[in-house]
Amino acid sequence: DAKTTQPTSMDCAEGRAANLPCNHSTISGNEYVYWYRQIHSQGPQYIIHGLKNNETNEMASLIITEDRKSSTLILPHATLRDTAVYYCIVKSSSNTGKLIFGQGTTLQVKP
């Protein structure tokens, strides 16, 4: 699975959009981009995933560049409860189940 690079930390004002970048320059054609988050010491929580098209669900939007070498997770209206560590993970379609976590981005939402 390709490696990912994320900023160590980011701040966002409450109510504003939080844009979390992720670089995955070595991604291959059959690899999906996943985002999970971990609030405090809880178990990670799935947010969204995509292959090459932009995706949106009730939690967030995922924008994947045309060359698929990077992506951005967008939380449209961040709240204090969105303060968490956000993990960007690339996973091969042939790699059953295994998620390789990096160190993620610590997002601090401030009032």
Added chain:
Amino acid sequence: NAGVTQTPKFQVLKTGQSMTLQCAQDMNHEYMSWYRQDPGMGLRLIHYSVGAGITDQGEVPNGYNVSRSTTEDFPLRLLSAAPSQTSVYFCASSKTGASTEKLFFGSGTQLSVL
């Protein structure tokens, strides 16, 4: 809506002791896995299973054993605990482990080995 249940939530062991961390899911998921998370680090895969009777090693399997006798349960055994195994342990499951499936995580077991 129990989801993935881990027990115990906290455990303190002495070096050399053995114990089993329990993980159960009620979603009829074939795929189950164990991760550990050290302070300030991401999660690392220990072992995983794609169905009853089938297990395989992840990134950091040494010092841990697993078995999968039922679809619902996937216990993680520490045969002789070491201080290096002090960590938070998470169990996760998904329907089949396919790329398009999301993993459901338990709330974790915090283990300290003295």
